[in-house]
Amino acid sequence: MKKKRYQNILYQMVCLLVGLIIIAPILYAFSISFMEQREILTKKLHLLPNRIQWNNYKEALRLTHLVRYMLNSFILAGGSSLVRVIVASLAAFSFAFFEFKGKNFLFMLCMSTMMIPGDVVLITNYKTVASLGLTDTYFGMMTMFLVSVMNIFMFRQYYLSFSRELYDASKADGCGNLRFFLSILLPLSKPVIATVFISSFVSTWNTYLWPMLVTNKDTMRTVQVGITMLNSKDGGTIYGPIMAASVMVMVPTLIIFIVFQKQIVGGMMTGSVKG
Amino acid sequence: MTLSLAACGSKDTGETQKPESTETVQGTQSETDSQQQEEQEPAGDSKRISDADIEISFWHHMEGTNANALETVCSNFNDTVGKEYGIIVTPSFQGTNTAEKLNTLAQAGDWVNFPDICQVASAGIPTISGYDLFVSPEEMYAKGENIILPRESIIANNARTFTYKDQLCAIPFSNSTILLYYNKGLFEAAGLDPENPPKTIAEMAEAIEKLTQKDGDEVTTYGLNVQVKRYQLVNWVGGEGEYNFIGDNEGGRAGLMSKVTFGEDGTLMAYLDEWEKVIATGGYKPVEDNINEEFAMELSAMAIMSSARIGKLKDLIGDEFEWGTAPLPKVNASDKGGTAVGGSGIVMFDKGDADELTATWIFQQYLGGEDAQYDFCTASGYIPMNRDLYETEKMKTYMAENPEIVAAVDQLLASNPNVQEPFDIVTGDINSIIDEEMVAFAQGEQDKQTTHDNIVNKCNQKLADYVKVNAE
Numbered sequence: 232m233k234k235k236r237y238q239n240i241l242y243q244m245v246c247l248l249v250g251l252i253i254i255a256p257i258l259y260a261f262s263i264s265f266m267e268q269r270e271i272l273t274k275k276l277h278l279l280p281n282r283i284q285w286n287n288y289k290e291a292l293r294l295t296h297l298v299r300y301m302l303n304s305f306i307l308a309g310g311s312s313l314v315r316v317i318v319a320s321l322a323a324f325s326f327a328f329f330e331f332k333g334k335n336f337l338f339m340l341c342m343s344t345m346m347i348p349g350d351v352v353l354i355t356n357y358k359t360v361a362s363l364g365l366t367d368t369y370f371g372m373m374t375m376f377l378v379s380v381m382n383i384f385m386f387r388q389y390y391l392s393f394s395r396e397l398y399d400a401s402k403a404d405g406c407g408n409l410r411f412f413l414s415i416l417l418p419l420s421k422p423v424i425a426t427v428f429i430s431s432f433v434s435t436w437n438t439y440l441w442p443m444l445v446t447n448k449d450t451m452r453t454v455q456v457g458i459t460m461l462n463s464k465d466g467g468t469i470y471g472p473i474m475a476a477s478v479m480v481m482v483p484t485l486i487i488f489i490v491f492q493k494q495i496v497g498g499m500m501t502g503s504v505k506g
Numbered sequence: 507m508t509l510s511l512a513a514c515g516s517k518d519t520g521e522t523q524k525p526e527s528t529e530t531v532q533g534t535q536s537e538t539d540s541q542q543q544e545e546q547e548p549a550g551d552s553k554r555i556s557d558a559d560i561e562i563s564f565w566h567h568m569e570g571t572n573a574n575a576l577e578t579v580c581s582n583f584n585d586t587v588g589k590e591y592g593i594i595v596t597p598s599f600q601g602t603n604t605a606e607k608l609n610t611l612a613q614a615g616d617w618v619n620f621p622d623i624c625q626v627a628s629a630g631i632p633t634i635s636g637y638d639l640f641v642s643p644e645e646m647y648a649k650g651e652n653i654i655l656p657r658e659s660i661i662a663n664n665a666r667t668f669t670y671k672d673q674l675c676a677i678p679f680s681n682s683t684i685l686l687y688y689n690k691g692l693f694e695a696a697g698l699d700p701e702n703p704p705k706t707i708a709e710m711a712e713a714i715e716k717l718t719q720k721d722g723d724e725v726t727t728y729g730l731n732v733q734v735k736r737y738q739l740v741n742w743v744g745g746e747g748e749y750n751f752i753g754d755n756e757g758g759r760a761g762l763m764s765k766v767t768f769g770e771d772g773t774l775m776a777y778l779d780e781w782e783k784v785i786a787t788g789g790y791k792p793v794e795d796n797i798n799e800e801f802a803m804e805l806s807a808m809a810i811m812s813s814a815r816i817g818k819l820k821d822l823i824g825d826e827f828e829w830g831t832a833p834l835p836k837v838n839a840s841d842k843g844g845t846a847v848g849g850s851g852i853v854m855f856d857k858g859d860a861d862e863l864t865a866t867w868i869f870q871q872y873l874g875g876e877d878a879q880y881d882f883c884t885a886s887g888y889i890p891m892n893r894d895l896y897e898t899e900k901m902k903t904y905m906a907e908n909p910e911i912v913a914a915v916d917q918l919l920a921s922n923p924n925v926q927e928p929f930d931i932v933t934g935d936i937n938s939i940i941d942e943e944m945v946a947f948a949q950g951e952q953d954k955q956t957t958h959d960n961i962v963n964k965c966n967q968k969l970a971d972y973v974k975v976n977a978e
Contacts, residue, residue: 268821268822273803294570294571294573294574353610354610354613354614357610357611357614357616358614358615358616361611361614361616361618361619362616366616366619443600443601443607444607444610447563447565447598447600447619447621448596448598449597449598449599452599456599456601459569459601459602460569460570460573460599461569461570462569462570469570
C-alpha cells in the first residue's frame with residue numbers, strides 16, 4: 232500500500248515535470264511580453280520582468296491591425312469548424328448506420344485522401360477558388376477547411392460505439408433517419424462534436440499559407456500573418472512585441488481549450504477500443 | 507538636378523515633379539519657373555488622368571517598422587502627387603516572398619488578381635520579366651511619357667541590380683549593401699585603432715585574434731560573427747579584381763545562368779585561402795543565432811551584416827558603447843570591385859487599362875523619387891537609390907547625424923556596377939549549399955579543397971538541373 236502511494240507520488244511528480252517542460256516556453260513568452268528590450272537581451276538568464284510594462288502590447292497593436300486580424304481569424308476558424316462538424320457528422324452517420332453498395336470503398340476512398348499532402352494541390356485549389364471569384368472573401372479562405380476526412384473518421388468511430396439497438400428501436404417506432412440524427416444521435420455526441428470543433432478551430436486559427444495566398448487585401452489577413460508582419464528580415468526580430476502579439480493571439484484558443492478540455496479527452500478516447 | 511513638386515509646395519525637398527514629357531524633365535526648369543507655372547494654372551484637375559480616381563494595388567513584403575515607413579510613403583503619395591493626378595494607392599503585405607506569390611498566381615493563370623505594382627527581391631526579376639503582364643521601366647522610359655523620375659537619377663549600381671537582358675526591369679526601392687560592423691570600445695581595449703578598421707580579410711583575421719576574449723577554453727566574446735551564405739560569399743568573390751560575375755552570362759543578367767564561374771577562374775579558392783586565416787584564429791563564430799543582438803550585447807566585436815540593420819542596431823545599442831561601420835574587408839588588398847546592391851525593387855504590370863498603367867507608372871517612379879526615398883530610407887535604414895537626393899541639404903544633414911550610413915553610401919558609390927548578386931534562379935538551393943559547406947569548413951569537418959569542390963559541383967548540378975528542365 233505504502234509502495235503504491237510512493238509510486239503515485241512519483242508518477243504525479245513526473246507528470247508535473249513534463250507539464251512544466253511543455254508549458255515553459257509559453258510561460259517564458261508571457262514573461263518576455265512584459266520585458267523591455269534590454270532585459271530580453273541580457274547575457275545572464277533573465278526569466279522574469281523587472282517590472283510589468285505594457286509597451287510591447289501597445290507596440291504590437293500599433294504595428295499591425297491585430298484586432299481586425301483576430302476578427303478575421305475568428306470568422307475563418309469559427310465558420311469552417313461549424314461547417315466541418317455538420318459535414319463530418321452527416322457523412323459519418325451514413326458510413327456508420329446505412330448499408331449501401333460500395334460503402335467501404337467510398338470510405339476507403341475518403342481515407343486515402345489523407346495521404347495527399349495539401350501543398351501538392353495548393354495551386355489547383357487556388358485556381359478553382361480564383362475562377363469562382365472567391366479571392367479576398369471569407370468563404371474563399373474557408374473552402375480548404377470545410378471538410379476534414381479525419382473528422383469524418385472520428386465521428387464514424389464514435390457512432391460505431393453507439394448502440395445499434397437504439398437505432399433499430401427508433402426506426403421500429405417510426406422515427407426517420409433525420410429525426411434520429413437530430414433528436415437522438417447528435418445530443419448524445421457532444422464529446423465528439425466538442426473535440427472536432429475545438430481541434431478544427433485551433434488548427435484553422437493557426438493556419439498561415441492558404442489565407443495568405445487567397446487574400447490580397449490587408450484587411451482580410453489573419454492573426455498568423457499579423458505576427459509575421461512584426462518580424463523583419465532586415466531589421467531583426469523585435470521579441471517583445473512578437474511575444475505580446477503571440478500571447479494575445481493565443482488567448483482565444485486557450486480559453487476554448489480550457490473550457491472544453493474534458494470533452495476533448497472524452498471524444499478522443501471514445502471509439503478507440505470498439506468492442 | 508533639382509526639381510520641385512510645385513503642386514505640393516515642397517520646395518525644400520527637391521522632389522521630382524511631373525512634367526508632361528521627358529524634355530521638360532530633363533530641362534533646366536527652375537524653382538521660379540515652377541512657381542510661375544503654379545500661378546498660371548490651378549494645381550490639381552489639369553493633371554488628372556481620368557475623371558474618377560484610379561485605384562492602384564501595391565503588394566509589398568515589408569514588415570514591422572519598415573512596413574510603417576512604407577505605408578507613410580504611400581499615404582504621402584495619396585495626399586500629394588496622387589491627389590494631383592487622381593490616383594489612390596492601397597499597399598498590402600503579401601508575405602515575405604512576393605515573387606513566390608506572383609509565381610503561384612501565374613501558374614494558376616490568375617492574371618485578374620495580379621497587383622498593379624509589386625515590391626520584389628532582385629532574384630525574382632528573371633521569372634517576373636517573363637510574365638505577359640509585365641512592363642519594364644525601360645519600355646516606359648523609351649516611350650518618354652509621364653516621366654517624373656529621370657532615368658539618370660537612379661544610381662548605376664542600383665539600376666544594374668534590376669537589369670535583365672539589358673532592360674531595367676524594376677525601379678530600385680529598398681536597397682542596402684553589406685558592411686563590417688565593429689565595436690570601437692573593444693577595438694581600443696584590444697589595442698586596435700578604432701578609426702582604422704580592417705580593410706582586408708587578412709587584416710580582419712589579425713584583429714579577430716586580438717579581439718577574442720576567453721574564459722578558460724570558453725569564448726566569451728568572439729572576434730567576428732558571420733554565417734557565410736550566398737549573400738556574403740558573392741559579395742566577397744564578386745568584388746575580386748575589377749569585378750566578378752560569379753556565373754556565366756554575366757551572372758545570369760545577359761541570359762540564363764547555367765554554371766558558376768568562380769571555380770574555374772580561381773576566385774573562390776582565392777577567397778577560401780583568406781577565409782582559412784579567419785577560421786584559424788579560433789575567435790570566429792560561423793553560425794548566426796541572433797547576429798544583431800549578439801553584437802549589441804558585445805558577444806561579438808565585429809559582425810558582417812546588411813546596412814539595412816543600422817537602424818535596428820542603433821535602437822539595440824543606444825548609448826551603451828561606441829560602434830562604427832566600415833566597407834566589407836576585401837579578399838585581396840588590390841581588389842577594386844566593391845560590393846553588390848542588395849534589397850528589392852518595384853515592378854509593374856499592365857492589366858489592360860491604359861489609365862491604370864499611367865497611374866502605376868507615376869507611382870512606380872514616385873517611389874524612387876527624392877521625397878519617397880528620403881522618407882523611407884531615414885525611417886527604415888535602407889540606402890537611397892536616387893543620386894540627386896545626396897545633393898540635398900536634408901540628406902547631407904541626415905548623413906552627418908548618422909555617420910554609420912556614410913560607409914554604406916561610399917561603398918555603394920565606389921563599387922563597380924557589375925558587382926551584383928547573380929540571377930542564379932535556384933537561389934534558395936545555392937544559398938543552402940554555400941551555407942552548409944562553409945559551416946562544415948569553419949567547423950573543421952572538411953578541408954578547403956573539398957569545400958571548394960563541393961560548392962562548385964553542387965551549385966553547377968542544381969543549375970544544370972534547372973536548365974535541363976526550363977531552358978526551352
